[in-house]
Amino acid sequence: MQRNTNRKALAALVIAGALALSACGGGGGTAGPAKGEDKPVDSLKFYNDKGGWKDAFTQVGAASKKDVGVGMEPVGYSDSNTYTAFIRSSFRTKEKADLFTWHTGKELQDLVDQKLVAETTDQWTKAVADGNIPEQLKQYFTYGDKQYCVPLNAGYWVMYYNKAVFKKAGVTQTPKTWAELTQVADKVKAAGVKPFYQTNILFSFVWFETLLAGKDPDLYDALATGKAKYTDPGVVEVMNEWKKMIDAGYFSDPGAKTEPQAQLKNGDVAMINFGTWFSGNLNTLKMKAGTDYDFFVIPNVNPELPKTSMIFETGPVCSAAGSDHASTVKKWTDWWVTPQAQTAWANSRGDLSFNPKAEVKDPGLAKLNKDVGGDGYRLINRWFEATPVPVANKALEVFGAFVTKPGDPMPGLQKIQAEADAYWAKQK
Amino acid sequence: MSNQVLDRTGARKAPLFGLPAVAVVALLLYLPFLWTTYVSFTDYDGLASPVWSGLANYKAMFSDPDLIGALVNTLLWVVGMVTLPVALGLLIAVLTYGHKWGTWLRLPFLLPYAISGVAVGVIWGFVLQPDGALGQALGFFGLPGAHTGWLQAGPGNTLMMIVAVTWQAAGVNALLFVVGLQSIPAEPLEAARLDGAEGFSLFRHHLWPQLRPITTVVIGLSIVGSLKTFDVVWVMTQGGPGTSSETLALSMYKETFVLNDYGQGAAIALFLSLVTFAASILYLRYQLGDAREQG
Numbered sequence A: 001m002q003r004n005t006n007r008k009a010l011a012a013l014v015i016a017g018a019l020a021l022s023a024c025g026g027g028g029g030t031a032g033p034a035k036g037e038d039k040p041v042d043s044l045k046f047y048n049d050k051g052g053w054k055d056a057f058t059q060v061g062a063a064s065k066k067d068v069g070v071g072m073e074p075v076g077y078s079d080s081n082t083y084t085a086f087i088r089s090s091f092r093t094k095e096k097a098d099l100f101t102w103h104t105g106k107e108l109q110d111l112v113d114q115k116l117v118a119e120t121t122d123q124w125t126k127a128v129a130d131g132n133i134p135e136q137l138k139q140y141f142t143y144g145d146k147q148y149c150v151p152l153n154a155g156y157w158v159m160y161y162n163k164a165v166f167k168k169a170g171v172t173q174t175p176k177t178w179a180e181l182t183q184v185a186d187k188v189k190a191a192g193v194k195p196f197y198q199t200n201i202l203f204s205f206v207w208f209e210t211l212l213a214g215k216d217p218d219l220y221d222a223l224a225t226g227k228a229k230y231t232d233p234g235v236v237e238v239m240n241e242w243k244k245m246i247d248a249g250y251f252s253d254p255g256a257k258t259e260p261q262a263q264l265k266n267g268d269v270a271m272i273n274f275g276t277w278f279s280g281n282l283n284t285l286k287m288k289a290g291t292d293y294d295f296f297v298i299p300n301v302n303p304e305l306p307k308t309s310m311i312f313e314t315g316p317v318c319s320a321a322g323s324d325h326a327s328t329v330k331k332w333t334d335w336w337v338t339p340q341a342q343t344a345w346a347n348s349r350g351d352l353s354f355n356p357k358a359e360v361k362d363p364g365l366a367k368l369n370k371d372v373g374g375d376g377y378r379l380i381n382r383w384f385e386a387t388p389v390p391v392a393n394k395a396l397e398v399f400g401a402f403v404t405k406p407g408d409p410m411p412g413l414q415k416i417q418a419e420a421d422a423y424w425a426k427q428k
Numbered sequence B: 001m002s003n004q005v006l007d008r009t010g011a012r013k014a015p016l017f018g019l020p021a022v023a024v025v026a027l028l029l030y031l032p033f034l035w036t037t038y039v040s041f042t043d044y045d046g047l048a049s050p051v052w053s054g055l056a057n058y059k060a061m062f063s064d065p066d067l068i069g070a071l072v073n074t075l076l077w078v079v080g081m082v083t084l085p086v087a088l089g090l091l092i093a094v095l096t097y098g099h100k101w102g103t104w105l106r107l108p109f110l111l112p113y114a115i116s117g118v119a120v121g122v123i124w125g126f127v128l129q130p131d132g133a134l135g136q137a138l139g140f141f142g143l144p145g146a147h148t149g150w151l152q153a154g155p156g157n158t159l160m161m162i163v164a165v166t167w168q169a170a171g172v173n174a175l176l177f178v179v180g181l182q183s184i185p186a187e188p189l190e191a192a193r194l195d196g197a198e199g200f201s202l203f204r205h206h207l208w209p210q211l212r213p214i215t216t217v218v219i220g221l222s223i224v225g226s227l228k229t230f231d232v233v234w235v236m237t238q239g240g241p242g243t244s245s246e247t248l249a250l251s252m253y254k255e256t257f258v259l260n261d262y263g264q265g266a267a268i269a270l271f272l273s274l275v276t277f278a279a280s281i282l283y284l285r286y287q288l289g290d291a292r293e294q295g
Helices: A002-027 A051-068 A080-090 A106-113 A121-129 A135-141 A163-168 A178-190 A203-215 A217-224 A233-247 A260-266 A278-284 A326-336 A339-349 A363-372 A389-404 A410-427 B002-039 B056-063 B065-096 B102-114 B117-128 B133-140 B156-182 B186-194 B199-210 B212-227 B231-236 B248-258 B262-294
Strands: A043-048 A071-076 A099-101 A150-162 A194-196 A269-275 A293-296 A308-318 A377-381
Touching (some): A051 A326, A099 A326, A121 A326, A135 A308, A150 A363, A203 A217, A203 A269, A203 A308, A203 A389, A233 A410, A389 B248, B056 B065, B156 B231, B212 B262
16 A cells, blocks of 8 residues: 555656656747736846946936936846856746846847847837937847847957056057057066966957957958858968967966956056956056056057957847836836936946947047047957857867967867857858 | 554555655756756757757767866866875874874864865965966975966866865865774774784774775765866866866856857766766775675
């Protein structure tokens, strides 16, 4: 009798397990928008992987409450992988994220393909017509002929430098050409300071990106779309150029654990190639823009190019399709792109805004914002967003190993290309 | 008679009392395990529905040079962890056991066990970075190797991380061995001493054989712990440079949460679980089997 009960219990468990399993399995396929009734709320949660920006988000939340009566409460993650896993798994539940940050490029495309993210075409049309979002940003948010999400931020990649180190090394003018940049590096090196920052994790791609975009931006774009190969001579040349710079002692120790902003502040390195959001990091260390640090536009490696290549990054603010609070989300994002909101957002972090009408307080950044809008620049999508995730991941491993121990770049490039071949074959 | 009835009723009701616990275990352990097993045979990115792909993820696991590298590193960890911290723990235990200041002498070795693996990683990351504490110390004493990149090339970086974990794990192993030593009856040892056994001979012929049960436990724990090595490596090198210090647990995490290849991640998870399970069973069966024969 007892054995019988046990058997029954076991059978019940197995059936329950099988049911639960099939329920789990079915969830993903039908994860499209579940049309719920619209329920307006007076505050929205904003999930983001920028835990360090909590104060700025909170300030903006207070501003939106005041301006349009809809507050915003940030829910920040500091680990990007945990955040991505959380958002991806949230689509399998009934809780739709009203506002969340994401990445443009393939990662956003994944969500669009599965119809998980709300369309914003009408908002874009209006914002572009009003001059609140530059037309050229549209391509990064367009899939098919529709737009999704709105921009969170915009950053240009420039060269930050420690003014005291430049003074000590006798550098009086910022470089306008690649040759001048090399001369500056030599002077700094002679003064006993490492000219450039470099790391072997995550941002290991920065110098590859800078050298390639400054040498052959067409090849850069072709690589991103799978039309060129990582083993092409132009790419090999860039890797060799990079190796030459590493061998010449131009770079800081790539394994150093000290944060880049601290390295610049301490004068361990003279120059750091980062997005304009880095101003915020330096300000946090009580460094003063224009006094302790400044930045300059990185000149092209190839002086023949008609326009200066400017690496550009933008992240989106998205909303899950089928959110219960769709009308509130629209009200808030309509406000978000206005000059009023963007002035508050940019200055709360000491950064730029995607909205050219925002009043940026930092005079250096304000000038850059204006200059880049002119004709002399070619905007280049940051490599991290431009490159498909598996290819980027493999390349980061290869670059990490390369900056640590530079050698023949070909075996590494072949590894990246193998990953790229596999990826692009799947896309056909 | 009444006792028998009670027994039968009790026996009938027993599964009911166990049901909540069984349900929790089934829900939190068996179901995810079954789900992971299923996902490991599919192509799944966490968004679209899983698509059945048969053994593709397993084939990829044994043909991808990076995953093979991770497998080799994991084996290095197993070998390293069943030798270094175990031997050092045994040495500390034997040398301090019975000593007047034994407890105090063992204490410094035990303290690192109180901190988490992540903290160990951070501390040793600073020690081992180029021009870190180790480099500076070597430079101060005029010794070679002051500018060595300890964590910058494989398999040296894995070996240095094994040293870091040894620093943490040796103390607790010593503690376990002391417990083992305390359980050895005093009389036979006294008799052996009277017969002239001392030093290494006393250890080799009298202490070591009696420490066998505790050694089985210590080594068994080391095998299981080393197969799932993650935290220290993640903090110190993130598996790099390149994939030179990646372990299988790290590959599992990267495939799943960085590359969103949940199928591949699940295949590695399942493989790792099976290896851990098989290694534990084989090892315990071998050890306990031997002990039974001897007994």
